[in-house]
Each structure stands twice: as structure tokens, then as C-alpha cells.
Amino acid sequence: MRLEGRRALVTGGAGGIGAATCRRLAAEGAAVAVTDLDLDGAREVATEIGGGAYELDVRSTDSIHAAVGAAESDLGPLDVLVNNAGYDEFGFFVNTDEAMWDRVLAVNLRGVIAVTHAVLPAMQERGSGRVVNVASEAGRLGSPGSGVYSAAKAGVIGLTKAVAGESARYGVTCNAVAPGPIETPLLMSAPEQFAEVGERVVQNMIAKTVLRRLGQPEEVAAVIAFLASDDASYMTGQTLGVSGGMGMI
Ligand SMILES: NC(=O)c1ccc[n+]([C@@H]2O[C@H](COP(=O)([O-])OP(=O)(O)OC[C@H]3O[C@@H](n4cnc5c(N)ncnc54)[C@H](O)[C@@H]3O)[C@@H](O)[C@H]2O)c1
Numbered sequence: 001m002r003l004e005g006r007r008a009l010v011t012g013g014a015g016g017i018g019a020a021t022c023r024r025l026a027a028e029g030a031a032v033a034v035t036d037l038d039l040d041g042a043r044e045v046a047t048e049i050g051g052g053a054y055e056l057d058v059r060s061t062d063s064i065h066a067a068v069g070a071a072e073s074d075l076g077p078l079d080v081l082v083n084n085a086g087y088d089e090f091g092f093f094v095n096t097d098e099a100m101w102d103r104v105l106a107v108n109l110r111g112v113i114a115v116t117h118a119v120l121p122a123m124q125e126r127g128s129g130r131v132v133n134v135a136s137e138a139g140r141l142g143s144p145g146s147g148v149y150s151a152a153k154a155g156v157i158g159l160t161k162a163v164a165g166e167s168a169r170y171g172v173t174c175n176a177v178a179p180g181p182i183e184t185p186l187l188m189s190a191p192e193q194f195a196e197v198g199e200r201v202v203q204n205m206i207a208k209t210v211l212r213r214l215g216q217p218e219e220v221a222a223v224i225a226f227l228a229s230d231d232a233s234y235m236t237g238q239t240l241g242v243s244g245g246m247g248m249i
Contacts (some may be wrong), residue, residue: 002229004029005226007075011058011115012157014041016184017134020217021082024225030080033071035087035145039209045242058085058111064118080228081119083112083156084134088186090194090201093147103150104172108152108161116163124170130169131174132227133160134220137243140178141208145194145201153178157239164237173236175227181205185215210245 006023012018014036022034026049034049035056038123046053048115052074072078087107089100112133123129138146139153157176164174181187181202190201197204206212220242226232227240241247 001027002231003080003225004231006030006228007033007071007077007081007218008081008082008228009033009035009071009078009119010082011035011056011111012082013045014035014038016186017083017179017182017217017220018082019045019231020221021224022046024218024221025082026051028229030228031075033067033075033078035071037065037221042224043088052240056085056115058115059106061114061118066114068115068118072122077122078119079123079128080132081116081123082132082134082228083115084211085111086134086186087147088149088190090145090190091181092145092196096148104148105152108149109155113159114157118157119166119173120163120167123172123234125166127171129167129170129172130228130232131160131163131172132224133174134224135160135176135178135239137180137241137246138245140239140241143205145190145197160239161237168236172231173227175232175235175237176239177223177227178239178241178243178247179215179221180209180241180246181214181217181221182217182242184217187214205246208246209243210248213244215242215244 013034032051
């Protein structure tokens with residue numbers, strides 16, 4: 001029960017890593033605001049864990065402020081923010097266009113910036129808080145078939161360090177996780193979308209891990225819960241690989 005009495009908001013909490021994170025934070029004692037574009041999905045998770053469900057589209061500042069305001073008035077001031085919502089369109093970079101760049105950057109980079117901007121000031125004022133960003137090994141290694149996504153995730157790692165540096169004096173830490181290939185709807189849609197490579201896209205990612213398997217959302221959630229807890233009190237600005245050893249190859 002490391003998170004007893006803490007209030008957490010998770011973006012993209014309806015599915016995959018986000019849902020596993022909501023379950024894990026709640027199991028460790030936190031009151032959780034499950035937010036997502038998909039309100040029905042968020043409600044399902046919230047019902048299961050006894051948290052609140054809120055519609056939050058990370059691409060819209062209005063939506064962010066409405067959801068953060070509602071969550072804070074229901075649960076109280078937020079102690080933990082998990083920027084998890086993410087999205088990709090797989091394919092070779094040469095086949096992308098401006099509209100695709102905007103869609104992918106809007107969720108994976110601008111979305112993290114906007115939600116953090118909405119939540120951080122109150123944490124700094126209160127003198128405590130934990131921000132955990134879900135980046136990706138794609139942001140450190142570059143993932144073929146995910147060029148714009150890789151750029152966005154590298155941006156999240158940069159933001160993590162800058163926010164950590166600015167927030168330290170206020171007792172707020174900011175860290176990131178960099179998952180490798182995790183068995184979620186996002187990854188499992190890759191073979192269909194990335195028709196040129198098909199099934200090999202996932203097999204190629206597995207081959208880059210040392211553990212030679214896909215990870216499970218719960219294995220990422222466990223590290224996010226650690227970074228959200230007091231056990232990580234002397235860590236900030238870090239990006240932890242949760243990727244079966246992918247980053248060391
Ligand atoms: N699955 C992987 O292999 C993998 C690897 C590295 C990083 N990640 C990252 O982990 C995070 C979670 O991904 P996942 O694999 O669980 O994906 P997922 O598709 O299973 O879940 C993503 C969730 O985000 C929500 N979402 C999408 N767009 C949104 C928006 N505009 N506003 C709010 N919510 C939105 C979706 O509705 C969904 O519930 C993402 O940031 C992703 O980039 C995933």
C-alpha cells in the first residue's frame with residue numbers, strides 16, 4: 001500500500017498499459033482518476049477499481065482542463081500524474097504526410113506537454129508530486145516504421161528532464177518509462193497497418209529484446225507504480241527501460 005492516501009490521474013487509462021497502471025495504483029492504495037478518449041472504457045476500469053472516470057482527449061486543452069478540474073473536485077488535489085495516452089500509425093517514414101505528423105505529434109508529444117502544463121503548477125504550489133511519463137525505447141533507439149512516433153517519444157524524454165530540473169526545488173519529481181514491445185492493442189495493430197512488413201514487425205521487435213518475448217502491460221505498470229511511490233524519492237529526470245533488455249543491445 002505504498003500509495004495509500006494519494007490521488008492519481010492516468011491518461012489513456014481505458015486500455016493496455018494505462019488500464020494496468022490504474023489497477024496497480026489502486027491496488028497500492030491510490031484513488032485513481034481513469035481518463036481516456038474512450039469514456040465507456042474508462043468507466044469499465046473505474047468501476048472495477050472503485051475510481052472515477054473522466055473523458056479526456058489529450059489533444060484538447062479544454063478537455064484536459066475540464067477533466068483535471070472534475071477529478072480534483074471529486075478526489076482532491078492530484079499527487080500523481082501518469083502521462084500514458086499514446087497512438088501510432090505504422091509505416092515507412094517516406095510514406096507519411098503532414099497530416100499524419102500532426103496526428104501523431106498531437107497525442108504523443110503535445111498531449112504530454114499540455115496535460116503536464118495543466119497539472120504541474122498545483123503540484124509545485126503544494127510542494128510535492130510525481131509525474132511519470134510513458135515514453136518508449138523508440139524514443140531512445142529509433143523504431144523503423146515509427147519515425148514520427150520515435151521523434152515524439154524522444155521529445156517526451158527531453159521534457160521529462162527539463163520538468164525534473166525545474167520542479168526539484170518544489171518537491172516534485174518527473175521520470176519516464178521506456179517500454180519495449182508490450183502486448184497491447186497498439187502494438188498488435190502494427191502488422192495490419194504496416195502491410196509492407198506484416199507479422200515481421202512484431203517478430204523483429206522481439207528479436208531486439210534480450211528476454212526474447214513481448215512484455216505484459218502489468219510489467220510496465222509495476223515500474224510506473226514504483227516511480228509514483230516514495231521508493232523512488234531520490235530519482236528524477238530518469239528514463240527506465242522496461243523492454244526486456246532491448247536498450248542494451
Ligand atoms: N505497446 C507497446 O509496445 C508500447 C511500447 C512503448 C511505449 N508504449 C506507450 O505506452 C502507452 C500506452 O500504450 P498502449 O500500448 O497501452 O496502447 P493502447 O492503444 O492499448 O492504449 C492507449 C490508450 O490511449 C487512449 N488514447 C488514444 N488517443 C488518446 C487521446 N487523444 N486522448 C486520450 N486518450 C487517448 C486510447 O483510447 C487507449 O485507451 C502509449 O504512450 C504508448 O506510446 C507502448
